[in-house]
Amino acid sequence: MAKSYTVAVVGATGAVGEKMMEQLEKRNFPIQHIKFLASKRSAGKNIEFKGQSYLVEEATPEAFDGVDIALFSAGGSVSKLLAPEAAKRGAVVIDNTSAFRMDKDIPLVVPEVNRQDLKSHNGIIANPNCSTIQMVCALQPIKEAFGLNKVIVSTYQAVSGAGAVAINELEAQSATFGDTKNAVAQVLPVKSAETHYPIAFNAIPQIDMFDDNGFTLEEMKMINETKKIMHTPDLSVAATCVRLPVVSGHSESVFIEVDKEGVSVTELRSILEAAQGIEVLDNPAKQQYPMPLYAEGQDAVFVGRIRKDLSNDKGFHMWIVADNLLKGAALNSIQIAEAMIEDGII
Amino acid sequence: MAKSYTVAVVGATGAVGEKMMEQLEKRNFPIQHIKFLASKRSAGKNIEFKGQSYLVEEATPEAFDGVDIALFSAGGSVSKLLAPEAAKRGAVVIDNTSAFRMDKDIPLVVPEVNRQDLKSHNGIIANPNCSTIQMVCALQPIKEAFGLNKVIVSTYQAVSGAGAVAINELEAQSATFGDTKNAVAQVLPVKSAETHYPIAFNAIPQIDMFDDNGFTLEEMKMINETKKIMHTPDLSVAATCVRLPVVSGHSESVFIEVDKEGVSVTELRSILEAAQGIEVLDNPAKQQYPMPLYAEGQDAVFVGRIRKDLSNDKGFHMWIVADNLLKGAALNSIQIAEAMIEDGII
Numbered sequence: 001m002a003k004s005y006t007v008a009v010v011g012a013t014g015a016v017g018e019k020m021m022e023q024l025e026k027r028n029f030p031i032q033h034i035k036f037l038a039s040k041r042s043a044g045k046n047i048e049f050k051g052q053s054y055l056v057e058e059a060t061p062e063a064f065d066g067v068d069i070a071l072f073s074a075g076g077s078v079s080k081l082l083a084p085e086a087a088k089r090g091a092v093v094i095d096n097t098s099a100f101r102m103d104k105d106i107p108l109v110v111p112e113v114n115r116q117d118l119k120s121h122n123g124i125i126a127n128p129n130c131s132t133i134q135m136v137c138a139l140q141p142i143k144e145a146f147g148l149n150k151v152i153v154s155t156y157q158a159v160s161g162a163g164a165v166a167i168n169e170l171e172a173q174s175a176t177f178g179d180t181k182n183a184v185a186q187v188l189p190v191k192s193a194e195t196h197y198p199i200a201f202n203a204i205p206q207i208d209m210f211d212d213n214g215f216t217l218e219e220m221k222m223i224n225e226t227k228k229i230m231h232t233p234d235l236s237v238a239a240t241c242v243r244l245p246v247v248s249g250h251s252e253s254v255f256i257e258v259d260k261e262g263v264s265v266t267e268l269r270s271i272l273e274a275a276q277g278i279e280v281l282d283n284p285a286k287q288q289y290p291m292p293l294y295a296e297g298q299d300a301v302f303v304g305r306i307r308k309d310l311s312n313d314k315g316f317h318m319w320i321v322a323d324n325l326l327k328g329a330a331l332n333s334i335q336i337a338e339a340m341i342e343d344g345i346i
Numbered sequence: 347m348a349k350s351y352t353v354a355v356v357g358a359t360g361a362v363g364e365k366m367m368e369q370l371e372k373r374n375f376p377i378q379h380i381k382f383l384a385s386k387r388s389a390g391k392n393i394e395f396k397g398q399s400y401l402v403e404e405a406t407p408e409a410f411d412g413v414d415i416a417l418f419s420a421g422g423s424v425s426k427l428l429a430p431e432a433a434k435r436g437a438v439v440i441d442n443t444s445a446f447r448m449d450k451d452i453p454l455v456v457p458e459v460n461r462q463d464l465k466s467h468n469g470i471i472a473n474p475n476c477s478t479i480q481m482v483c484a485l486q487p488i489k490e491a492f493g494l495n496k497v498i499v500s501t502y503q504a505v506s507g508a509g510a511v512a513i514n515e516l517e518a519q520s521a522t523f524g525d526t527k528n529a530v531a532q533v534l535p536v537k538s539a540e541t542h543y544p545i546a547f548n549a550i551p552q553i554d555m556f557d558d559n560g561f562t563l564e565e566m567k568m569i570n571e572t573k574k575i576m577h578t579p580d581l582s583v584a585a586t587c588v589r590l591p592v593v594s595g596h597s598e599s600v601f602i603e604v605d606k607e608g609v610s611v612t613e614l615r616s617i618l619e620a621a622q623g624i625e626v627l628d629n630p631a632k633q634q635y636p637m638p639l640y641a642e643g644q645d646a647v648f649v650g651r652i653r654k655d656l657s658n659d660k661g662f663h664m665w666i667v668a669d670n671l672l673k674g675a676a677l678n679s680i681q682i683a684e685a686m687i688e689d690g691i692i
Contacts, residue, residue, distance in 0.1 A: 154500035154599035156549045156588065174520045174546075177593075181639055195633040200520075202639040203502045203590060203597050205651050205665045210630035214611065214653030223656065236657040240599040240665065242502065244549060245591050247523075251549050253500035253586040253599075265560065284556035287541040293527055293548035305551050307560030310569065311582040319551045319586065 004030040005346070008067045008091070010059055010082065011074025012036045012047055015164050016096055019330035020071055025050055027334060030341070037063050038074070061085035068346060069337050072096060073329070087123025092346050094125050094333045101126040101225060108228050110332060111339040112277045113140040118340050125336055128229060129221040130328030131155050131241065131250050136229050137301040137327070138320050139256065141275035142268065143230060147259025150236045153222065156244050156251035157207060158292060159199055161324050162188060166199070170245055173200035189243055200245050207241040216241055249292025250324040257314045265308050268316060272303050277327070282306050290321035301327055350376035351692070354413045354437070356405055356428065357420025358382045358393055361510050362442055365676035366417055371396055373680060376687070383409050384420070407431035414692060415683050418442060419675070433469025438692050440471050440679045447472040447571060454574050456678060457685040458623045459486040464686050471682055474575060475567040476674030477501050477587065477596050482575050483647040483673070484666050485602065487621035488614065489576060493605025496582045499568065502590050502597035503553060504638060505545055507670050508534060512545070516591055519546035535589055546591050553587040562587055595638025596670040603660045611654050614662055618649050623673070628652050636667035647673055 007024070011017045024031065036047045037059035045056045057063055059078065064070060064086035072079045072086075073096035083093045083100070100106040107117035108126045113136050118125060128136075135153060142148060159166040166187045173183040176198075185196040189206040197204055207218035215223070222239040226232075258268075273280045279300035281290050290302030301322040309315030322328055340346040353370070357363045370377065382393050383405035391402045403409055405424065410416060410432035418425045418432075419442035429439045429446070446452040453463035454472045459482050464471060474482075481499060488494060505512040515533045522529040522544075531542040535552040543550055553564035561569070568585040572578075604614075619626045625646035627636050636648030647668040655661030668674055686692040 152498055152601050154586075156502070156590075170547075171523045174523055177517045177520055189633070193633060197637060198639060201516075201591065201593050202637055203592060204637060205597070205599075205635050206633060213656070214630060214651070215656075236655075238601065238655050238657070238661070238663060240500075240651065240663055242597075242599065244502075245547065246549060247547050251551070251588075253551075253588065255498050255584065255601075284560060287535070287539060287552060289551050291543060291548055291550060293544060305560070305586065309582075309584050310559070310561075311584070315584070317584060317586055 004032040005068040006033040006066055007031050008035045008037055008064060008070040010037045010070060010072045010078065012056070013038065013042060014073055015160060016073040016325060016329045019325045020073065020333060021049055023330050023334045029334060029337070035063070035067070061089070064089045064091050067091040069094065071333055083124050091123070092121070092125065092340065093123060094127060094336050096127045096329055096333055098129065098221065100124055101128060102228065108225060109336050110136055110229055111335045112137050112275070114229050114231065115339050115343070118336065118343065118345055121345070127329065127333045127336065128225045129218070130161055130324040131157060131218070131252065132222050132225040132229070133328050133332050134250060134301045134320055134322035135222070135252055135254060136226055137277050138272060138303050138318065139226070140230060141271050141278070142256065142258065143232070145271045146263050148232070148235065148256060149259055150257035151226065152238045152255040154253045155239065155241045156246070156253070156292070157241060158246040158248045158250055158324055159188065159243065160248045161250065162191070165191070167247060170199055170247065173198050174245070176200065199243060202245065204243040205240065207243050246292045247296070248323055248325060249295040249321055250328060251290070251292050252320040254318050254320055255309070256316050257312065258316065259314070261313055265306055269306050272306070277301055278303055280304065290319060292321055295321045295323050297326070298323055299326060299331055350378040351414040352379040352412055353377050354381050354383055354410060354416040356383045356416060356418045356424065358402070359384065359388060360419055361506060362419040362671060362675045365671045366419065366679060367395055369676050369680045375680060375683070381409070381413070407435070410435045410437050413437040415440065417679055429470050438467070438471065438686065439469060440473060440682050442473045442675055442679055444475065444567065446470055447474060448574065454571060455682050456482055456575055457681045458483050458621070460575050460577065461685050461689070464682065464689065464691055467691070473675065473679045473682065474571045475564070476507055476670040477503060477564070477598065478568050478571040478575070479674050479678050480596060480647045480666055480668035481568070481598055481600060482572055483623050484618060484649050484664065485572070486576060487617050487624070488602065488604065489578070491617045492609050494578070494581060494602060495605055496603035497572065498584045498601040500599045501585065501587045502592070502599070503587060504592040504594045504596055504670055505534065505589065506594045507596065508537070511537070513593060516545055516593065519544050520591070522546065545589060548591065550589040551586065553589050592638045593642070594669055594671060595641040595667055596674060597636070597638050598666040600664050600666055602662050603658065604662065605660070607659055611652055615652050618652070623647055624649055626650065636665060638667055641667045641669050643672070644669055645672060645677055
């Protein structure tokens, strides 16, 4: 990585934007110039990066002139408007919103899973949904080793996925122990929705709005994005997505059915242990398994509770946990950029 | 119910015992005499019931002389020792521990599901595990209408299932927002186990100890008890049980596969709406679905998020919530006694 790049961060003041800056610094990303772009309202503010102060500029189409890599995490409408403008000006856009994820001309990439898709980009690469990323990291090596035909996932998702306002709300509501039904609730399950419920000491089976089929959009993202990333349009995927009073770290209870007969838990565990980006934490005798409280701040996708279904030789259960703001968002975006550099695409 | 009965409550000072007393009072159970039994250590204490004060007596075999109905919730070892003694003296024992649940000569009963099994009792009736009870209430009417061949459940369980000490620990840990990794943890996941983890802002994928097959005993209870209660030894059941920072109310994300082809969501919902003990709360357009915070103190088993699997015509998903101390424990025990009285068994 002798070359270095002009990088633009769009939405640097958000929860994911902050983590992106942390990752750029921590991973020593080869930056020649960096610029921070935001709405007209936020332009003129100061932002700290690597001990230096930067002025936030207004995100106009022209602001992307000369930019090599543009990292977007400022909401879907900003991406829809400006990502094509950035791409037109020669930047490679890595977009953390859902704006382009299901566009068939736009690669949706988790480097450990479908790095090869980066080659066919047309200027924009989409970063998948947080809960999808950690799951496909575990599913892909299993699919390659044993085939995969069914996935049923129930999620246990942290409030940080709904932004800093949701974290603040959980903190405030946590002081209402014993009387949480009467706590102020203005953010979850969906800020723009009509009805809000307390998340402290509760579990809300709604993330994002509802589709007509009864699934939420979050559930549909997990279903559709998994198939696209893994190139398995016929894979049977079902999801139930639930928000919990957890600050950071999404957990997933996942049932899978492989194609091959007679696979043992030991074989499946070995495949995961050898997989890139995965850390197996699975020792029941020592009460070792992944938990969101301990995944916070970690890069890896943690997998544990691996066991064979008791009535289906091809069925397995597992418990997958990752930091939703890191591997689920900021880290994966930076890893996409790193992979493109390593593969000579940028 | 003209007749009235001599009732003994064993373990009245525990979390479930207190709820049993509440239910006996609230439901105006036909009590002629009531006595409260406990270990030698607790004997001599005073207990309030229906505005009267009672002396707690030591639970000896002889203490059950003249008792018609004995409600046990003082731990498995107490039940193993004293339930047979009580039965020998002519009492009908309703036992809320796991001591006798899988004993083939002892009925394991949820009145809405297998009330007829009460007739073949030999003095002891077992009350099922909390997470099992609420699930079978929803599964039984579906099985009767459409057949049932597969169940995969992921649970979201409240700390009250681990007793008052677990509730206190969650309350204390909730004040450590942002630094919960360093919180004092002495109760969960299993009080007697070697390692404890904070439950606040966390999700712990362990309830009870581990079996050699990698499942926890709580998961095995859900699997085995479901088959026994529903009389479906060949039903494929799988469970992943997770403890959450929720005070009361267990939630369950349940996937089922029915036998019949072409069942619609509307048909399945109608069956549940007509079922005894079930309250369907399922209106995505109005963001209506069951949540543990609102199930607390309620008798019903709430079912929502009912939807058809997108790739399996016989597959359905649903979200089942109930108060684990009420329908999951105390209420079901009292309902067993009421059913036995109504059916002329006691």
